[in-house]
Amino acid sequence: MQTYGNPNVTYDWYAGNSRLPSQSGKFIAAHVSHAGLMCFWAGALTLFELARYDASLPMGTQNLILLPHLAGLGIGGIESGAVITESYSITVVAVLHLIVSAVYGAAGLLHSLRYKGDLGDYPEGSRPRKFDFQWDDPDRLTFILGHHLLFLALGCVSFVEWAKYHGIWDSAAGVTRTIRYNLDLGMIWNQQVDFLAIDNLEDVMGGHAFLAFFLSAGAIFHIFTKQFGNYTEFKGKGLLSAEANLAWACAGVGYMALVASFWCSTNSTIYPVELYGDLLKLNFDFAPYFVDTDTSLAEGTFTARAWLSNAHFYLGFFFIQGHLWHALRAMGFDFRRIGQAFDSMDNANPTTSS
Template sequence: MQSYGSPDTTYGWWAGNSGVANRSGSFIAAHAAHAGLMMFWAGAFTLFELARYNTAIPMGEQGLIVLPHLAGLGIGLNEAGEISNTEPYIATAAFHMVSSAVLGAAGFWHLFRCPKDLSAAEGRAQKFDFDWKDPGKLTFILGHHLIFLGLGAIAFVEWAKRHGIYDAATGMVRTVEPNIDLNMVWGYQTNFLSITSLEDIMGGHAVLAFALISGGAWHIATKPFGIFKKVLIYSGEAVLSYSLAGLSLMGFVTALWCSVNTTIYPTELYGDVLKLSFGVAPYFKDSISIGTDLYTSRAWLANTHLFLAFFFLQGHLWHALRSMGFDFKKVSEAFENLESTRVSA
């Protein structure tokens, strides 16, 4: 947290990050608890959508956001692309609910039974103690995150190879062998919206997995050097701003891709493609009407990602400026002084 040079700066209860800003052990507790909340939402919302799912209405027209993703993975679908077996969905929801309980318990365990500061921990856990001003330790922890992300990408590729995913072109679930071609992957950097091949998509994830795991190993084994050490700011505010910038970028890209791509987001699962409209703010609008006050799954997903990405961007700018020492309190003070000057004049 930005203290503006004053070690006695305190924050209210609403500034949740302040409670873990300088406590690496409490930071892990918060991470585990947040992961538990996300798991709980995923499991609970899967059951909620499953309870209201109607096979007589196209899935994309029911405003669902979790079931289409699971269906896209080829789970419980019949030849017509409809959910015919709900047991895998219930099992998936139960797995997430149980995992949320385990993660929640882990959060409490780290909060009440473990050291607030990992420098006092025993064994390998001590290696994950960090200081926001220590770039070497921050990049060491970043490396582990990248490796886990890479393993997740590998799991997706292996699922597509062995189990199969839904193919909008054929209207059925089929196995997909990744097309690992670096030229192909690089060529999609500027025209990724035109992707129509599941093989290319899986190939991109395979290349991404390799890059993530390699990058993770690199960050674990090395420390920042050169321009990265001189230009980047290393503080809690700065790292948070970098994270929010990444989330914002992914949110904007996902919103745009979801709005028009029908290969990963099939029309039978998410509804028809969207068109961009402008009101108080830009938003994606259904290209066909499915009823009063009703929206397709594609509209819900695209707009949610668009609006969240916008607010993440604002958060990035806020924390980036604070990390550079900008004091937002001076803005209100400047307006107050301006008003006082006008009154006295």
């Protein structure tokens, strides 16, 4: 992280990953632990929502956010009107997430307490050392990036195959049906500028199928190739740092959150009305926000669509701010200069400051 010229900077325990950029083992421990927390949240909240689910009320008006996603995947014996008719499959999904969260948690503790903090301290040729990395080593970083892309590709493949053989909820037909992807490259290219207008599930699956191929190709390239020639400043040598990596991660998460927000608020093919409530409208007061258009909602009740759209919008906004902050720091900008500039202005105008 940016240390402003102090190579021996230390961080308190609550400073998160700021303490770990030079310790590859601890860095892995933190990532595994974060994955465990996310799985625990997903499993626990699914059980909480299932306990308060009322089949006599529209799902989109019950302040639910996880059950609609599971119902959209055709889990829960979904019938006409998007009513959950059996809770066993949902319970299985929730419990599996809790079990996996325990495994991740144990792995996080193992990497934190049992393994070395820096995997580079293991003997040359040992398996743990294979996963060591340095921020100024582009070959190692591209190797790690390739594996990340590979797992993203597998996620896309899993989604496409699930829709093909199990089926997902089709709001137009009112049933859970199998979907075969439409791998029309012309359609996929044209939809890049108006993806919010996608109105059939075949095109959605086609986009995911293409993305799986694209990510797989990127994974193969990054895993099996190295940089050609010297890694110069033009290629970004000065931006190989933990700070820069965090900046790009914040940018990616922020962008996806904003896309999800606008898609959720305006598209009823991916976010069916019966699962998430009516489409929203965008208001602006002190800041922009999405509001429900369903006038029949009880006081203090919001649709799942409103929860998801607003949460993703503001989280995405702040993630983008985090990207700008960390990107500037990675490029060497010293934010202390801002305070120094104000101090200089006060010193130059002593009567104004008094």
